[in-house]
Amino acid sequence: MTSDSNAPAAAGEPEGATGAGQTLWGGRFNAKPAEIMQAINVSIGVDQRLWAQDLQGSRAHCRMLVAQRILTADDGAAILDGLDRIEGEIRDGSFPFRAEYEDIHMNVEARLAELIGVPSGRLHTARSRNDQVATDFRLWVRDACDRTLDRLKGLQGALLDRAEQHAADLMPGFTHLQPAQPVTFGHHLMAYVEMFGRDHGRFADARARLNESPLGAAALAGSPFPIDRHMTAAELGFARPMANSLDAVSDRDFALETLAAASICAGHLSRLAEEIVIWMTPQFGFVTLPDHLTTGSSIMPQKRNPDAAELVRAKTGRITGALVALTTVMKGLPLAYSKDMQEDKPPVFEAFDALDLALDAMTAMVAALQPNVERMAAAAGSGYSTATDLADWLARELNLPFRQAHHVTGAAVKRAEALGVDLAQLPLAELTALEPRVTEAVYKVLSPGASCASRLSYGGTAPDGVRARIAEWRVRLS
Ligand code: ARG
Numbered sequence: 001m002t003s004d005s006n007a008p009a010a011a012g013e014p015e016g017a018t019g020a021g022q023t024l025w026g027g028r029f030n031a032k033p034a035e036i037m038q039a040i041n042v043s044i045g046v047d048q049r050l051w052a053q054d055l056q057g058s059r060a061h062c063r064m065l066v067a068q069r070i071l072t073a074d075d076g077a078a079i080l081d082g083l084d085r086i087e088g089e090i091r092d093g094s095f096p097f098r099a100e101y102e103d104i105h106m107n108v109e110a111r112l113a114e115l116i117g118v119p120s121g122r123l124h125t126a127r128s129r130n131d132q133v134a135t136d137f138r139l140w141v142r143d144a145c146d147r148t149l150d151r152l153k154g155l156q157g158a159l160l161d162r163a164e165q166h167a168a169d170l171m172p173g174f175t176h177l178q179p180a181q182p183v184t185f186g187h188h189l190m191a192y193v194e195m196f197g198r199d200h201g202r203f204a205d206a207r208a209r210l211n212e213s214p215l216g217a218a219a220l221a222g223s224p225f226p227i228d229r230h231m232t233a234a235e236l237g238f239a240r241p242m243a244n245s246l247d248a249v250s251d252r253d254f255a256l257e258t259l260a261a262a263s264i265c266a267g268h269l270s271r272l273a274e275e276i277v278i279w280m281t282p283q284f285g286f287v288t289l290p291d292h293l294t295t296g297s298s299i300m301p302q303k304r305n306p307d308a309a310e311l312v313r314a315k316t317g318r319i320t321g322a323l324v325a326l327t328t329v330m331k332g333l334p335l336a337y338s339k340d341m342q343e344d345k346p347p348v349f350e351a352f353d354a355l356d357l358a359l360d361a362m363t364a365m366v367a368a369l370q371p372n373v374e375r376m377a378a379a380a381g382s383g384y385s386t387a388t389d390l391a392d393w394l395a396r397e398l399n400l401p402f403r404q405a406h407h408v409t410g411a412a413v414k415r416a417e418a419l420g421v422d423l424a425q426l427p428l429a430e431l432t433a434l435e436p437r438v439t440e441a442v443y444k445v446l447s448p449g450a451s452c453a454s455r456l457s458y459g460g461t462a463p464d465g466v467r468a469r470i471a472e473w474r475v476r477l478s
Pocket of ligand 1: 043103129130133337339341342343
């Protein structure tokens with residue numbers, strides 16, 4: 001289902017507004033809600049995605065009410081049985097999602113009344129939709145974090161495999177998208193393993209912080225019934241109940257924090273996607289994607305388009321947009337609950353739908369991309385990419401101050417450019433004309449392979465270092 005529309009996905013057109021007496025909260029009302037009231041208020045089309053969490057929360061609440069003798073065992077059993085039947089109806093598609101019952105919570109409760117009669121009315125004892133929705137939504141976001149953590153590990157695993165294969169294969173490293181210094185393709189891919197590793201950390205942190213139970217905060221002030229919030233928290237897998245009832249029903253920082261993690265992660269995905277797009281251009285020709293991960297053009301028969309990479313890049317808009325949307329909804333809301341907060345779900349659902357797709361598509365692309373290693377290696381030496389190696393050699397071997405070495409190297413590049421050759425092809429006489437102490441030995445550092453192999457500093461691009469980092473990550477991911 002889409003999260004764009006508030007109308008129920010399963011029940012078609014909202015039925016006409018029912019009499020005030022028929023809404024679950026209609027006791028003090030003389031008039032039924034206007035059509036526009038219902039239209040702006042209804043959220044079942046969006047929040048029916050919380051059905052499993054809503055049933056989970058209701059079951060935990062019901063068992064606790066029985067354990068605390070707030071509810072009789074018979075009533076509790078009837079309610080649990082009714083909730084099971086509702087689950088069956090939702091799973092087989094026969095559950096009537098109805099707009100006049102606004103949201104998932106009241107749809108479930110209304111159906112429970114139809115199925116089991118009087119005891120259904122006791123389920124809402126010591127509970128409010130405010131703590132109910134906060135609980136359901138936390139459970140949903142917690143699941144979303146878990147899914148994302150798994151997906152991130154999968155993507156990191158795919159990157160590690162490719163990095164291992166190409167630990168020593170050369171490519172140009174860029175700054176300003178200009179050839180800068182040679183690196184290995186494995187080193188480049190491992191940069192993303194680090195980024196997605198931090199994304200993993202952010203989702204894990206967010207998950208740990210959100211894992212507290214709002215259930216039992218009731219409307220905003222707590223409950224006069226002898227409820228056991230520790231029991232429901234434990235049953236729902238929360239570490240503890242939230243310590244302040246106002247906070248429990250009124251903050252959505254857990255959703256914001258996960259959206260922030262999602263937004264940063266989407267930014268990383270977008271950068272890698274952009275690189276794949278660039279690498280796939282005929283001008284670069286660094287990688288190709290197999291047919292099953294590209295598309296053709298309906299007019300230009302020669303085209304092979306990186307649509308999946310482009311769409312991963314574009315999904316960032318939705319995901320970061322979701323963060324901005326919810327941040328804006330929450331800003332300036334007085335404590336405790338306000339109906340504004342019903343607008344918390346569409347951005348979160350949309351962001352995670354997009355992130356799930358983007359992570360899966362990226363994992364598939366990383367696993368399947370075919371690098372053209374010869375072409376990348378040839379490009380690795382272009383653009384005088386070993387000029388820094390020449391300057392380093394002059395400073396190291398001849399003890400020239402680095403600034404002077406930089407100047408001499410600049411002059412050498414100018415000569416090479418004038419002669420139309422690479423630095424490695426520049427005759428020794430040209431170099432000695434600039435600095436008389438230069439010897440044949442300098443050519444050993446001017447090849448891209450030697451340049452990479454020499455960068456053994458921790459975290460550098462030398463293949464041995466790259467392999468060591470890969471081995472470390474294999475242990476961390478196992
Ligand atoms: N559908 C509502 C939401 O998502 C549930 C909470 C309604 N609470 C209330 N006091 N009207 O926020």
